[in-house]
Amino acid sequence: MALQDSYKDVLEVAKNVGAQVESREENGKLIIKGKVNHAFDRDRIWDQIKAKHPSWQNEVMVMLDVINAEPYGLYTVKSGDTLSKLAKDIYGDMKLYPKIFEANKDQLKNPDTIKVGQVLKLPPKSIAQA
Structure with missing residues (x-):
């Protein structure tokens, strides 16, 4: 033990x-x-x-x-989060934030406007870094 x-x-x-x-x-x-x-x-x-x-x-x-191959994951937005911050934390490069935005166009109209509690789909690392 x-x-x-x-x-x-x-x-x-x-x-x-x-x-x-x-x-x-x-x-x-x-x-x-x-x-x-x-x-x-x-x-x-x-x-x-x-x-x-x-x-x-x-x-x-x-x-x-x-269990689920797509998306790479789901992320629930917390206070202080930005797409750039998520891209840096998850993919290691803040410049990849447009990939997260593209994967969530069904609920996001502007990459600078995300709301606490939103559940964002995360694109696979291979797509995000391509």
């Missing part, structure tokens, strides 16, 4: 993104197996592992199936 405790933060992120996971310790590794709704959810779990657990390669095995 030591690894379960050490990776409690990762299991909390999995819970917060709505992942359906099971975890168990086996042969000195924590096995996390399950399903996530979008690739973005999977990536947030991996980001937590890599950011907080320097020995993760020796301690954890993750097997997550992605």
